[in-house]
Amino acid sequence: MFLSATALWAGVLSSRAIPGYAAGDDAAPAPSALPSAESPDFDFETLVLRMKEKAGTAHAQVTPDLPELLSGLDYDQHRAIRFSPDRAVWKDSEGSYRLHAFHPGWLYNETVDLYEIVDGKARPLAFTGADFDYGAPLDADRFRDLTLPGIAGFRLHHPLNTPEFFDELIVFLGASYFRALGKGNVYGLSARGLAVDTAVGGPEEFPRFTRFYLERPAKGAREMRLYAELDSESVTGAYQFTIKPGINTVVEVDARIFLRSDVERLGIAPLTSMFLFGENDRLGFDDYRPEVHDNDGLMILRGDGQRLWRPLRNPGSLALSFFREESPAGFGLLQRDRGFDHYQDTEAKYQRRPSLWIEPVNDWGSGQVMLAEIPADKEIHDNIVAFWVPEAGAVAGSEHRFAYRMIWGQDPEPGTELARVIATGTGHGGAAASDPDPDLRKFVVEFAGDTMSGLGADDPVEPRLSVRNGSVRHKHLQRLEGGTWRAILDIEREAPDRSVEMILALQLDGSDITETWLYQWSGNS
Template sequence: MFLTATALAVGALAGGAWTGSAEASDGAPAEDQGFSFEALVRKMKDKASGAYDPHTPELPQKFLDLDYDQHRAIRFQPERAVWKDSGSNYRLQAFHPGWLYKESVELFEIVEGKARPIHFTGADFAYRKPLNPEEFEGIDLPGIAGFRLHHPLNTPDYFDELIAFVGASYFRALGKGDVYGLSARGLCIDTAIAGPEEFPRFTRFYLERPEKGAAELRLYAELESERVAGAYRFTVKPGLNTIVEVDAHIFLRGDVERLGIAPLTSMFLYGENDRLGFDDYRPEVHDNDGLLILRRNGQRLWRPLRNPDKLALSFFGERSPAGFGLLQRDREFDHFQDTEAQYQRRPSLWIEPVKGWGRGHVMLAEIPADKEIYDNIAAFWVPEGDAKAGSEHRFSYRMIWGREPEPGTELAQVISTSTGHGGTAASDADPNLRKFVVEFQGKALSELGADAPLKPRLTIQNGALKHKQLQRLEGGSWRVVLDVARENASQPVEFILALQLEDADITETWMYQWSGNT
């Protein structure tokens, strides 16, 4: 779950929703109704023209009363997975409702162009200690908390978990060899503003029954909240990097101050650039270590993540960006030393817009956190212009989940950012002076000798440069050492840095914000 800005709390492209008007009284499609995505889009547009009806199947009280340990003790029985005996490359398992998941969702299967409900009962789950399984015998579930899809991702004879949708509009996926880390969301409404954030939720899912041997799977979702209704289409393509193609049709029934498209949520507790206040044997703890933005002209902006002492917002103005994402570049176990969490195996997630998105900005929100259970990082696209009631928005994009999803480049990359008190090793620490060490690595740099006419392109706002040094390291990487004094203590210091040869950038552009603690 994502942490709101005001309270630290746990918080594309073809296919088929039903045609015709036959529905159950609660708005769900009647049994065996024809299905098309176009009709689902029309339905959600019609719903946006009326008042929000937060219909959700009512859960039995015993589900609502479950605590964390009790809910965690409920496991889906793999032998009862949907499509288990169909010869498909996919199997579907459900998450049990209850505990935090008090608003259940409904699932439908599309077979031969018709939508049919998928029902689950207590027999589909194992109710382990401390629960008494006899209390759940024969119970029918009015809905589920979410679902996950399994696929032989890593080996041909084992169905690994591939993608999961659970809680509001959150979902996450894996590439080959990954373990779960960051999440995505269907939509952000007023994240990190002065007022409350709104959490749109997926209320119904429609999954096309995968044909035998099919490599990809397509599913659809209804998204709703007080000020929005939306229709989504997802095409899932597993692989070394798993690709999820998204086609989102969004209809606003109320004004929105900040509309967030393709939202990503992650965790950054501390790293080589930011570990003040953490007495831990592990050198680093984070799901991702930086935000990358690829501009249309090929310029790459790299912004290392931080865990600030107060809410920090960064805005990167763009016109039809080629992509952006939260990456985990650090893949060395020795840098994390966590055999259980395995942060070195957490996936990166790259967002690649389909067609132009026009003007807007990539927004990065960094929220203070004192535990790694909190997702305190958010990044998303905010389109230019007002998001008013009655407006319609469509965004198509590819999500690439994996260890190396970012597009290749001849530019050298930032491989580390380190900070510490400024001055020499023997000097007393000055809270107004800080040292920043940025290391670049790549073929364009490794072939240069130490006497190459390489120079930094450096811009600093709200800071005075006291010392600068450019060094070639063994192995061919280069680093820049900066000592900077902060000028206005109430404002952050902003950095822009790249290395140039003959007045042309041969590295990506490092961007950083020093806001006081790091």
């Protein structure tokens, strides 16, 4: 559950294209589908039936016997291997996508198989050492004639930011992890195909995408479609991904899931991110940067239109939050704060990390959005997890279908007339000159939006506030210059061994004019 972002994504290049890598370059021929009269017909429903049948058999862990040349690679050696751009799959086609492979070895000893779908038939794609560049400290001659038993993963390139360059668009690498970019983004949070038994008190299971089928991109087509087989001890699955790049890149997912055995907690559309510190939670970090995080909040859009905003934290101990919903309209991990001055990091560029919004397509019924916040002391660790937990029993023999859109980009959350939470600050309670009291804390929440900007300080705006395991010592609402509204709360904790839960929205004439702010105060943050 506690994941190293560096480990999972070592070898992923920056989100910009390699300079000079353009559509018309002359180069050596790229890997291609192996010709075979035996190439089977392919369609998604047949894949679904095959994975359903597979769920009725025992899981067989298949780990390729990598040659010592690969299995013995260390971190520095593996990161010295790069796919050669002039060997990109479909480089000589008229389509607008290019495929690069990731080399097996180091952490990536479980390989995946790739197939290309042409005229309805699936043909295997093969890669060799000739498709990669081997830099120092490796001896390239030792790898030149190497036949690979599969690849670690792949990425797709597309002219996302400018017509001249094939930028990285989406990466599938490690277990069922993948991540995508909207225009102007750099890589940040990740998604997974499925989460199994996350934070249940025992070992977490990580299903793997073991095989991918990619439709050869047609000339002029902006969409890309691919399919994946999912497999693990407890589940199998068939996934269809339809990728639509743009200012916000949309990935449409059709997930068919089959359970081999009972699962205590099934996580649908899992999101994995990093929050080290921010304006609401800086304790223990001596850093010139004001904030360090891939995302700053979880947003939930309820079926009745209510919007919930929960700022993320880096807690002192594992914190789990559950938000019960009926047919949710969406949820996601967002990076709302886009100002460079709030991060001051010219390399990580946290202000350009994507938000990811999940929008159900079919009816997901009853369940919960789960948020896990895990203590972390370095920004290399992904310590935030969010996903949907269906109420319907995840029992052996059951099958499930979840269709949803994933929207990756600068601002993918749906529009609203409600004012949004734009900042959350915390500090010791009471007056500035008072001595800190560990059971008294101040919370400052700011709202902004068109519905509030025209209101004057004399308009009857009132807070709707509820507190569990605490009492309100002081509350004050004020209008700031520019139309932002600020709520200032002093909250006194009751039972010191339990978290304080707070809910706040601003109302006019008894109706909410803002989204609802949720917060959990545990420890002293």
